[in-house]
Amino acid sequence: MPPLLRRFLVLCASIFAILTFNFFLFHIIPGDPIRLIARSQRLSPEQVAKLREAYGLDGSIFTQYWTYLKNLAHGDLGYSFALHENVADVVGRALLNTLILLTVSTTVVVLLGIVIGVFAGSRHGSKSDSATVVTSLVFWSLPTFWVGMLLVFIFGVWFGGLPISGITTPNAEYQNYFQYIADIARHLILPTLTLALVDIAFFVIITRTSLIEVMSEDYMLTARGKGLSRRTMVWKHATRNALLPVVTASVLYISALVAGAIQVEVVFSWPGMGLLTYNSVLARDYPTLEACFLIISVAVLVANFVADLVYRRLDPRVAVA
Amino acid sequence: MTFELSANEEATAVPASGFLAMLRSIWADRLGRIGFILLLLTAVVALLGPLVFPFNPADVGVDSSTILQPPSSAHWLGTDELGRDVFREFLAGARISLFVGIMATLISTIIGAGIGIAAGYFMGPLDTALMSATDFFLVIPALPLMIAMGAIFGQNLLIIILVIGLLSWPRTARIIRSQTLSLRQRQYVSRAKSLGASDARIIRRNVAPHVMQLIVANTILVVAGCILAEATLSFIGLGDPDRISWGSMLHFAFVSGAVGLGAWWYFLPPGLGILVVVLGFTLVGHSFERIANPRLKGH
């Protein structure tokens, strides 16, 4: 079996495992299932019967599981009585907003992190190297939500001038599309800065360590022996190999990225998956919470799969099997 | 969330002897020393602080003028939204934050060690099965799952400890498994066997100390992660409502408008506390890793 296909099947199996895990997790909630779905609404017997049918509550837990899978296949994530909307619609909007935030901040974090990491690693043993390491360790130990609170205080309360909540200015009227993008960009500044301050450290340390390892390898001695300049050695030879472990390590980063994004969305009221998760916890809106957890987990699995593909494409040494 | 400061997991170090030697090495390493001091500071604050300055949650202010007041001689870190002394609250919060972090780590270490040793020792299909499960849990984003479980199972301290512990074992399991695997193939084990030493003796003298060091290094880093997890869960509002932790202090600061009021005495100290503790554990764990694997470059 071609290795790509095999890995793809593993991905499918993992997604299926998550679906199942998700279902059983949300079906051991204590309490009357009708009450949990319909919340405080007083339902007529016909409405109760319709709900029981829609969610398959009459059957065994396996019938419900089957109904759940069938609904998922149709893109039906259920209905939220707390939000009075189809969960799929709510999640769709939120997901888009989160992707905007993640795309921008991940780009900043990864690029800056690698650049600083190479800078530090290539000056291994020097003062700037140690300073970089210490600073990174300090920033990595910060709770992301606290950094967000501090930025809200500094730029929202103390100095003002930067938007501290939401994705756009409420009720703004734009004269052109350009202004709309600019408004979103302004609202992205503080959340991205928050994520960057904490997460850049991860890539700095990984890149630096990896670069140092590589630079001390035997083939680097050969390169030095060949008389190549230090710069060429670092940028052309060392970095290429050093970046491979960084890609592997990125897999671990995804989990931290999700955690950071949730915190940032809560602090800055960014209307994405993180804020949706937070609000559905506050309201104990289980259908929405279940969908949030599911979507986030599946997204992470897919991201890992893609990262794995990138790694294998980049590393010519990896055996094809 | 912790990450590997070293790029490879396997190592062939000679086990250092004794706990005191360990401490001495940490002290010798500059970053390790700083971390150790930070931890010592935290221990003093958490253990002695509440004894000298006990906090009584029912000790609310006398009237509305005592709410969210800046530091004064009566209240060194001002008051919170109920007029209570923030300094004493901070000291009390230290205990819970540390307690949850350490207890959750214990659970995760026990589970992780169990799974890792079983997988590494028995190998074969059991290994594959356990590692698939471990990889699965490694990939699932931890915070959303903790949030979901916290919302479903309720908000008391034990449940939070369990939830955090149950989601932190994968890294421990992997590290311990790889150590167990490499040890099984250790040259000196087979050499000792050919000399007639019993398995138990081999494990005790050659295997266990080395494995222990790596487990300890990993555990220390996991504590840092668990403390951050508790702080985040409490901030989101899933903490135990009967206990004050640094995370819950930040939660109340955030929802009661302390940030807008500029009540820095309420939202700065708990965050700094978390920073100091997490940094302490990170530096010490990082240092430990290096001592356990002296061949690793890049430090």
Place this chain on the structure above:
Amino acid sequence: MQTSDDSGLNALVSRRSILRAALLTGSFVAVPGFLSACAPPTNNVVATKSIKVGWKSDIDTFNPLTTTTTEAIEVQSLIYDTLSAYGLDLKPEPSLATSTTQDGATITYTLRDGVTWHDGKPFTADDVVYTFELIGKNQLGINSQYFTEFVSVTAPDAKTVVATFKSPQAFDPGLVVPILPKHIWSAMTVDQIQKATNDKPVGTGPFTFKARTQGQTVSVARNESWWGEKPSTTGASWTVYTNDDLMAQALKNGEIDIIPQVPPTVFKGLEGNKDLTSATLDSFSFHHIGFNLCDKPASKGNPLLLDKNVRQALGYALDRNQIAQIAYAGYAAPGGSILMPSFGDFYWEPSADELIDNNPDKGNALLDAAGYTAKDGNGIRQTKDGKPLEFRIIAIATTSVDVRTAQLFQSSAQKVGIKLTFSTVDSDTMGSTVYNIDAPDWDIFVWGWDSGVNDPSYMLGVPLTSQIGGNNDVFYSNPAYDALYTQQASELDQTKRIALVQEMQKIFYEDTAYLVAVYQKKLQAYANSGFTGWTQVPGGMIFNFTRDNYLKVKPAGS
């Protein structure tokens, strides 16, 4: 020599590429910065100025017959008209009906000329008849409580509507019922109406529906063909904010014009701000502690609460002044009767002997006399068979004032030897737990009430026996109280009515089914640079019985 291997990564990591990457990252930061500097969105042009309100939760629906949230009612009150409406003095004024006369059990409305629906069709008496019949015959929606005695409604001519009830109605439902367009609603069956979301509501009101983004904003635009005096504002919009502090910041930087509900601690930070006007208004609301008085065998509430001595002891333990000062940061008055002081002459206040508040000694004496003298190691009292006086207390997690009240009450209860274990729930679970009429599984709650109308009937009507399964949140049942309610509901003589209402309050207070903890102030704030001419009304400038502030304010600087 350099290799000529041109794998993608090699090209990526040449020094020039690193520099390029740095530039790219730099531009990610610089470009948005530049963009944001050059053209901020235009939302403060006076010519198209609409009132921007910030609040904490979204509306549930535009359907007045299924709505349950105050937010939705607020928006609907601008899209629909009622027959008469509250003015800024909270007295009824003509609206769709130019005059209203009451004669015994009959109310006659004389309708206004020249009114059209938002879709252009003319408003007629048939619309009023249709609306009254729809609610009266089917008991639909929250206004159905004013139609329990409804008999019939007719339109003797095109300008008159006559509604008949079983007995005289002290409260005229014409003040609150939004009149619906028959030509749209009669196309639906009652069943369909109960499911309808009414996404594009059509009314006769001063504002028409404009747009809605679920979970975020709702907006309305000025109705240029409204029958009344055209408002200066070109519209209104309401935006949901998840965090009170961030909402306050939005007010400070002009993103919104007014916040109708500011929590006490956040309000503290807005007072004294020169660009804002903060208003501390009397309200028609209270927060209370309720006891589960359900005496069914299936009830899971603690039966010890059925003993009035226990409830009164808790009442004596409660320190309402402390709650007002600490839980409400001073923005509340200690509570007592089920009617708020804003009801003026109707309001009853207990005398010094009748007062059940902040007197732990009296509470302890009461419990001793009632036989709860045994105590355990922690000082918690027990019944003669050793059952501890321990009760569960719940509050909504996101209502911080209730959470703080419960915490303070926990300490207070200790003083009379009673233990309270506190847990929080979300608001919907609160509703379904408390209002579970079959087997209510709770002991004590902390919650609140807002009077739906500017008339004592609403609040007095809550603890009626007939409201068990309806608004009655504590399963209180007292036939004497019920009888007095029926009397006052049809008593048109004001003095006689006041006497009846006062007696009702006294009975209810003494029965201690509620501990009304505080009458909280309504805390609102608006930006001076937004609109001017706000009239401060008891109950709120907006989010109140009257919508007139929306109609009367003018953009600042105009």
